[in-house]
Amino acid sequence: MSTRMLLCSLGLTTLLHAGAGPAAAACIGDCSGNGEVTVNELVTMVNIALETAPVSQCRNGDANGDGGITVAEIVTAVTKALNGCTVDVSGTWAQSDAAIESTGCAAEVNDMLQSDIYAGEFDCVYTLTQNGHRVSVRGDCSGDVVSATAAVDDQGVVTATATEKETNDGCTVNRTMSFLVDASVSPTTMRETYDFRFSSNCGLDNCGLVLRATWTRTN
Numbered sequence: 001m002s003t004r005m006l007l008c009s010l011g012l013t014t015l016l017h018a019g020a021g022p023a024a025a026a027c028i029g030d031c032s033g034n035g036e037v038t039v040n041e042l043v044t045m046v047n048i049a050l051e052t053a054p055v056s057q058c059r060n061g062d063a064n065g066d067g068g069i070t071v072a073e074i075v076t077a078v079t080k081a082l083n084g085c086t087v088d089v090s091g092t093w094a095q096s097d098a099a100i101e102s103t104g105c106a107a108e109v110n111d112m113l114q115s116d117i118y119a120g121e122f123d124c125v126y127t128l129t130q131n132g133h134r135v136s137v138r139g140d141c142s143g144d145v146v147s148a149t150a151a152v153d154d155q156g157v158v159t160a161t162a163t164e165k166e167t168n169d170g171c172t173v174n175r176t177m178s179f180l181v182d183a184s185v186s187p188t189t190m191r192e193t194y195d196f197r198f199s200s201n202c203g204l205d206n207c208g209l210v211l212r213a214t215w216t217r218t219n
């Protein structure tokens with residue numbers, strides 16, 4: 001089987017049909033849990049800090065879970081009130097140093113992926129545009145342009161999963177790909193986990209591997 005056949009959709013192209021990511025964690029200061037911090041909630045936090053209100057009125061204001069609210073936790077909540085609960089991951093990111101981090105696949109499969117890495121197919125520049133918990137991704141991988149949609153949680157962790165099926169010359173490959181990058185910091189590590197299911201005609205055992213790359217914000 002050819003590299004093209006097995007790996008033609010590796011990378012962010014597989015995000016085209018991405019599903020939603022995991023549920024978002026609580027936002028500091030969002031006492032009501034509705035995804036935003038209001039002035040009333042800041043006042044509640046101040047009252048808890050002054051011990052004129054119980055911490056039960058704003059569990060989400062107690063970032064470290066120690067049962068009290070400090071000035072630092074209020075400051076974090078004020079930032080969320082001003083800028084929204086979600087970390088904004090919008091911007092341009094350069095992907096570099098792609099490598100197979102771990103693999104349970106046969107050498108034949110690894111070699112195909114490795115040759116694509118050497119060919120620069122994972123040297124990409126991604127432009128992310130965030131809208132709430134959705135992120136539009138436009139990628140340019142050595143001239144190959146892809147676009148996709150991913151999910152982002154309040155902490156700036158971008159995730160996507162996709163499943164694809166492809167048949168060539170009687171060989172059917174089912175691929176499930178999970179993508180994860182913590183885009184709240186730069187540089188950061190992106191990981192893609194691949195699960196390959198091969199039909200008997202492929203002559204390959206089912207297997208999984210993890211691809212890792214560095215993401216660096218360039219603007």
Ligand SMILES: [Ca+2]
Nearest residue numbers: 030032034036
């Ligand atoms: Ca709220």
Ligand SMILES: [Ca+2]
Nearest residue numbers: 062064066068
């Ligand atoms: Ca606390």
